[in-house]
Amino acid sequence: MAVNEESLKMNLLTVSPSPHITSSESIPKIMWSVNAALVPAVIFAAWYFGMPAIITMLVGVVSAVATEYLVQIIRKKEVTIKDGSAVLTGLLLAMCLPPNLPWYMTAFGSFLAIAVAKQSLGGLGYNIFNPAHIGRAALMVSWPVAMTTWTKMTTPVDVVSSATPLNILKQQGYAKLIETFGDAPNMYKAMFLGMRNGSIGETSAVLLILGGLFLIYKGYIKWEVPVVMIGTVGILTWVFGPSGLFTGDAVFHMLAGGLIIGAFFMATDMVTIPITRKGQIIFALGAGLLTVLIRLKGGYPEGVCYSILLMNCVTPLIDRFVTPKKFGARR
Amino acid sequence: MKELWSIFNKGLILENPIFVLALSLCPALAVTSSVIVSLTMGLTVMFVITANNTVVSIVRNLVNPKVRVPVYIVSIATIVTVAQLVLQAYLPDLYKALGIYLALVVVFAIILARAEVFASKNGVIRSFFDGLGMGTGFLIAMLIIGAIREIIGSGTFLGIQVMPASYNAPLMLVLPAGAFILIGYLVAGCKMLVQHIEKSKA
Numbered sequence: 435m436a437v438n439e440e441s442l443k444m445n446l447l448t449v450s451p452s453p454h455i456t457s458s459e460s461i462p463k464i465m466w467s468v469n470a471a472l473v474p475a476v477i478f479a480a481w482y483f484g485m486p487a488i489i490t491m492l493v494g495v496v497s498a499v500a501t502e503y504l505v506q507i508i509r510k511k512e513v514t515i516k517d518g519s520a521v522l523t524g525l526l527l528a529m530c531l532p533p534n535l536p537w538y539m540t541a542f543g544s545f546l547a548i549a550v551a552k553q554s555l556g557g558l559g560y561n562i563f564n565p566a567h568i569g570r571a572a573l574m575v576s577w578p579v580a581m582t583t584w585t586k587m588t589t590p591v592d593v594v595s596s597a598t599p600l601n602i603l604k605q606q607g608y609a610k611l612i613e614t615f616g617d618a619p620n621m622y623k624a625m626f627l628g629m630r631n632g633s634i635g636e637t638s639a640v641l642l643i644l645g646g647l648f649l650i651y652k653g654y655i656k657w658e659v660p661v662v663m664i665g666t667v668g669i670l671t672w673v674f675g676p677s678g679l680f681t682g683d684a685v686f687h688m689l690a691g692g693l694i695i696g697a698f699f700m701a702t703d704m705v706t707i708p709i710t711r712k713g714q715i716i717f718a719l720g721a722g723l724l725t726v727l728i729r730l731k732g733g734y735p736e737g738v739c740y741s742i743l744l745m746n747c748v749t750p751l752i753d754r755f756v757t758p759k760k761f762g763a764r765r
Numbered sequence: 766m767k768e769l770w771s772i773f774n775k776g777l778i779l780e781n782p783i784f785v786l787a788l789s790l791c792p793a794l795a796v797t798s799s800v801i802v803s804l805t806m807g808l809t810v811m812f813v814i815t816a817n818n819t820v821v822s823i824v825r826n827l828v829n830p831k832v833r834v835p836v837y838i839v840s841i842a843t844i845v846t847v848a849q850l851v852l853q854a855y856l857p858d859l860y861k862a863l864g865i866y867l868a869l870v871v872v873f874a875i876i877l878a879r880a881e882v883f884a885s886k887n888g889v890i891r892s893f894f895d896g897l898g899m900g901t902g903f904l905i906a907m908l909i910i911g912a913i914r915e916i917i918g919s920g921t922f923l924g925i926q927v928m929p930a931s932y933n934a935p936l937m938l939v940l941p942a943g944a945f946i947l948i949g950y951l952v953a954g955c956k957m958l959v960q961h962i963e964k965s966k967a
Contacts, residue, residue, distance in 0.1 A: 538933075550946060554949075554950075572935075575940060575943075
């Protein structure tokens with residue numbers, strides 16, 4: 435799918451050699467579809483985390499759109515806030531943040547994501563890194579304490595601070611993790627449905643997978659990417675378990691943290707991943723590998739954000755490595 | 766006189782060592798987390814580059830071109846050692862804050878570059894003003910980076926609180942990563958300024 439600035443201008447006459455394939459796809463249509471795919475998870479988060487999550491998501495989206503508008507006005511470029519890409523960046527960023535993050539931090543992250551990671555590099559289609567993850571990584575270095583303080587509203591007035599499942603695993607071990615949820619099946623159920631603590635949008639695995647399936651059905655993302663990435667994490671965490679080989683809890687690791695949202699919505703961003711199917715599989719494999727490495731051996735409890743950003747760096751190399759054969763050419 | 770002024774002048778903006786020549790980015794990233802450290806580093810480099818340009822210009826006709834680089838290095842190392850000992854004696858705290866970067870001034874690209882590009886081909890007075898201009902440009906750049914990083918990253922300026930007490934500073938600006946992004950934008954801003962100057966000249 436050719437996504438570039440030209441395809442934004444629908445009335446532009448493009449002359450190219452035949453055969454021609456016409457398509458009704460356009461950037462706004464794809465971007466708003468991805469936004470739509472996130473809606474179930476957004477509604478769930480608004481219900482489960484309450485007002486703070488709604489505010490964080492609103493601030494994220496509004497500041498992302500405002501930044502895009504301002505930068506494009508200042509640079510005297512065509513204003514493209516209606517194509518939904520800034521909305522998507524703001525929403526995805528907010529979904530990767532703890533619900534109780536102060537609003538100015540969310541706004542700062544959105545600003546960096548759009549102004550630094552996207553518009554400074556030339557706008558949509560030219561960014562090297564996933565803007566939402568750049569925003570999250572910048573917030574993580576800027577306010578490490580606020581970014582790892584997870585509070586959960588039990589009732590509209592009661593707030594308790596508690597750890598995410600991956601935090602418990604990192605700090606207190608697997609036994610304590612099971613104890614928190616009761617038993618293992620209970621834990622899987624809670625993680626699958628999203629009844630657990632974590633970032634706004636990462637908790638409900640089932641709704642994120644539903645959104646992802648919609649995008650696969652529409653053909654906007656390839657099914658190989660999420661399957662390979664989540665599968666790599668599952669297999670590797672099972673093999674390198676805490677008490678010897680083949681003892682890890684693969685199901686837990688596949689459902690925990692930002693892996694599902696990362697695999698379906700971040701690792702499939704058309705701009706920052708390789709173009710070919712083979713390249714995308716290599717990308718997903720690498721991202722899964724790095725995630726496991728960070729989760730099991732690194733200092734952070736969660737590594738999806740960094741692993742995708744690191745793989746974004748090598749995307750041009752992968753693209754060069756898996757150049758498709760020219761039609762009719764012999765090797 | 767006018768010629769000397771233009772030699773001095775070009776180091777400030779048009780050929781600013783950090784923003785335009787992009788030489789010596791290492792100190793611009795590593796020792797600019799506060800204004801006072803930037804100031805010390807800037808003044809040290811200004812002294813070293815001016816003195817070294819003068820020395821190199823004096824000996825330029827005595828040295829066999831084949832061994833000129835070792836000679837430059839010896840000269841730079843001597844001058845840096847002088848600066849290092851002075852700082853250690855009179856400003857021990859700043860000496861500690863600068864740490865290894867003070868000794869690393871010996872290998873700063875901008876100093877060797879000015880010796881090779883300018884001082885080895887020009888007279889003593891011209892070389893002196895070239896060093897002074899480049900040093901001042903370096904100092905200004907360091908001060909700009911240091912001021913922005915300290916005000917936004919720590920909420921202080923020269924150690925005095927300038928932001929409200931409730932200001933929750935983003936740590937990123939204190940870390941080298943934030944400095945890298947900041948320098949990128951300052952380079953872009955300087956480029957705009959240079960283009961503007963060239964346009965108004967033409």
